[in-house]
Amino acid sequence: MTDAALSGRTRTEVDRIQDSYMAQVRRRRMYGGLTLAIFVLLMVSGFVVADGRNAGGFWDGWRQMLDFPADVLSEAWEKRANLPGLLVRYFPALIETINIAAASTLIGAIFGLVLSLLSTRGLARWPRLIPLFRRFMDILRAVPEIVIALVLIFILGGGPVPAMIAIALHTAGALGKLYSEVAENADLKPVEGLASTGATWSQRMWLGVLPQVAPNFLSYTLLRFEINIRASAILGFVGAGGIGFELRNAMAWGPGRFDEAAAIFLLLFGTIVFFDQISSRYRNKLTEGT
Amino acid sequence: MTDATATLGSHKTSADALFRRKRLIGFAVPAVVLAYLAYIAVAFDVAGLLQRASTDNAVILASDSWSYKTHVTLDNRRGGITYAIEGERKGAYPDGERPAWVTENAAGDVLIDLEDGHLVRFLPDSAVTYDVPGFGTIEAQLVDGSVVTNLSEPIPDWINLSDQRMTVTTDAGRLTMTRSRTEVFRYFPGWELFWFTLDSPYHGHGLARIAFGDRIDPDRPNLSGAMSDFWNNGMWRHKDVAWAIGETILMAFLGTFGAAMLALPMAFLAAKRFSPVGALRFGMRRIFDFVRGVDALIWTVVLARAFGPGPLTGALAILITDSGTFGKIFSEALENVDEKQIEGVASTGARPLQRYRFGVIPQIVPVLLAQVLYFLESNTRSATIIGAITGGGIGLMLTQAIQTQKDWEEVAYYIVLIVTMVMIMDTVSGWLRGKLIGRKE
Incomplete structure (x- = not known):
């Protein structure tokens, strides 16, 4: 009698728990499904809008997608004898692109280093100004490179320097944030030790913090260098010199100069893959070494 | 020892x-x-x-981006004076109206007050005088198509004089005289006509007046009329700008999420744990490397040939490039999943697809979503640049405005919009990341 009553009560309890569990699952599924539906709706309508505002439609263009690479390849193949000569001819432009990337990474890293140390809790020279430096880095990161590059091209004239400055500013903001995250975890004991000997702020940073964080900083810098090579090629296309500029000229000529476009494609592709490989190998070494 | x-x-x-x-x-x-x-x-x-x-260019850029000028133009051939902001048709005063600082006296002379004692008079017979405080009065007249003045050597360097043309540039404004026209510029701070152009009845009315006051235009309710005049403002083109911003965000959105959806199944094929065939894995990885190596620039150029200019081309360029990057990141994340959860799901008799759905996906979703949102952020910036190349979005408007080299206030406006857009996208994606995967700090 009591047993039955007990089991009866437990059953209702279990039922209740099960019901509420199932309701919860249903609600979660509904929310999940709803999110998915909204997402799919956004993707589809976004695609339709983009397709409508594009000069050529997606469905026509789809079939022509391989036409241009085929044109370029066939023309390059016909004139394959020119290719080594063209590769040599565009090599200086490639060097310029790499130089833009390297110089802007270097300058950006130096500024990013200073900014990051100034905006890290525990290390900052003026702790009250930390929010100021952080906002400053946010702004540096938010301004797209093309904006600064175009304005500087107007003032300074075309060439590699506007692109270098534009990329360096962005790099300073981006690296500054990453550096500061690393520096936050640095051990403060060496800094205190140095402070007790009367070291100045720059000595404390140079001798107490940098040796700890150098491998991580280098690894981020290399990653940034990869990104900057791509950025400097793209900015060249907008008028800032280097291989991107040559590519735009070759493209503007249209058929007949596609062998030049092919040579530039080849150089750019080779460079990006080469530096990607080197930097990822070196980065692995750096992060494993610690 | x-x-x-x-x-x-x-x-x-x-x-x-x-x-x-x-x-x-x-x-x-x-x-x-x-x-x-x-x-x-x-x-x-x-x-x-x-x-x-060129420091001149820098000065132009710095001053023009926050100021505008109103042109007062006298046509020396046909007569008649026009008043236009920035000298553009879209900014012209309607017939019969003129700025308050231009007056006509009884004799028919037109007086243009440039303030601080600077005064320009348009006199009959194509003559003009300009009172410059501390210098005197410059008199000039067109005689048989050439400019005759009372100026004598040495001519100061702020006056540029030949018998075809005279230009007087002072702090208060500028006077230009040529055979075809006599023109005065007066400079004002601010972005003029930002809300309404001069032909709109709502020009010069405050927000409170439009929102709560009587009907200004008898045909339309105030709010909707004002909205439509603002939206179709020919000077600042708010409609086009809004569409361009939308296109840029659309490119980033479609590209990033499209790439993520494309890369996820491919990443399974490239991960050691889920793809037993070594050759397939190797092939997939090389595809990722190739797609990443070709780079957004080349993809953009190639795709622009097939699809023409527009946001779709930009979106596809981002999609293709990032699917390589995502493929690489995702497959690395898949290699690092915890085996225990999959075993647990398998022990209930789940089929492979169910094992992936309940054993693998829940583990990697936070990592993947965080990555995808980071890329959404940075792709908003990339889409600005790619737009400038493919011809879509705010990037194109910015490049065009800079290339015309005169609408610097529009350039400043676009830059402000771009930076705001990027910052908002940063905030939104950071907030979403926090919601979806839990805040780190």
Whole structure:
């Protein structure tokens, strides 16, 4: 009698728990499904809008997608004898692109280093100004490179320097944030030790913090260098010199100069893959070494 | 004893060597950096660049971006005076209206007050006078198609004079006289006509007046009329700008999420744990490398040929490039999933697809979503640049405005919009990341 009553009560309890569990699952599924539906709706309508505002439609263009690479390849193949000569001819432009990337990474890293140390809790020279430096880095990161590059091209004239400055500013903001995250975890004991000997702020940073964080900083810098090579090629296309500029000229000529476009494609592709490989190998070494 | 000194000795030499190396590196690294920067300064011709740099352009840029000028133009051939902001048709005053600082006296002379004592008079017979405080009155007249003035040598450098043309530039404004027209510029701070152009009845009315006051335009309710006039403002083109911003965000959105959806199944094929066929794995990885290596620039150029200019091309370029990057990141994340959860799901008799759905996906979703949202952020910036190349979005409007080299206030407006857009996208994606995967801090 009591047993039955007990089991009866437990059953209702279990039922209740099960019901509420199932309701919860249903609600979660509904929310999940709803999110998915909204997402799919956004993707589809976004695609339709983009397709409508594009000069050529997606469905026509789809079939022509391989036409241009085929044109370029066939023309390059016909004139394959020119290719080594063209590769040599565009090599200086490639060097310029790499130089833009390297110089802007270097300058950006130096500024990013200073900014990051100034905006890290525990290390900052003026702790009250930390929010100021952080906002400053946010702004540096938010301004797209093309904006600064175009304005500087107007003032300074075309060439590699506007692109270098534009990329360096962005790099300073981006690296500054990453550096500061690393520096936050640095051990403060060496800094205190140095402070007790009367070291100045720059000595404390140079001798107490940098040796700890150098491998991580280098690894981020290399990653940034990869990104900057791509950025400097793209900015060249907008008028800032280097291989991107040559590519735009070759493209503007249209058929007949596609062998030049092919040579530039080849150089750019080779460079990006080469530096990607080197930097990822070196980065692995750096992060494993610690 | 001898043993100990021997080992100590070798330790000492190795320690000395280490110190020497560190000392060398400590000086060599900064030296190399300096040498490289010096090489760059020479290779990029920084000295020549500084000489060529146009400070005039910088001044124009700095002053024009926050000010505007109103043109008062007298047609010397047909007569008649027009008043237009920035000298554009879209900014012209309607017939019969004129700015308050231009008056006509009884004799028919037109007086243009440039303030601080600067006064320009348009007189009959194509004559003009300009009172410049501290200098005197400049008189000029067109006689048989050439400019005749009362100026005598030496002519100050703020006046540019030939018999075809006279230009007087002062702090208060500018007077230009040529055979075809006599023109006065007066400069004002601010972005004029930002809300309504002069032909809109709502021009010059405050927000409170429009929202709560009587009907200004009898045909339309105030709010909807004002909205439509603002939206179709021909000077600032708010409609086009809004569409361009929308296109840029759309490119980033479609590209990023499209790439993520494309890359996820491919990442399974490239991950050691889920794809037993070595050749397939290798092939997939090379595809990722290839797609990443070709780079957004080349993809953009290639796709623009097939799809023409527009946002779809930009979205596809981002999609293709990032699917390579995502493929690589996702497959690395898949290699690191915890086996235990999959085993647990498998022990309930789940089929492979169910094992992936309930054993793998829940583990990697936070990692993947965080990555995808990071890329959404940075792709908003990329879409601005790609738009400038493919011809879509705010990037194109910015490039065009800079290339015309006169609408600097529009350039400033676009820059403000772009930076705001990027910052909002940063905030939204950071907030979403926090919601979806839990805040780190």
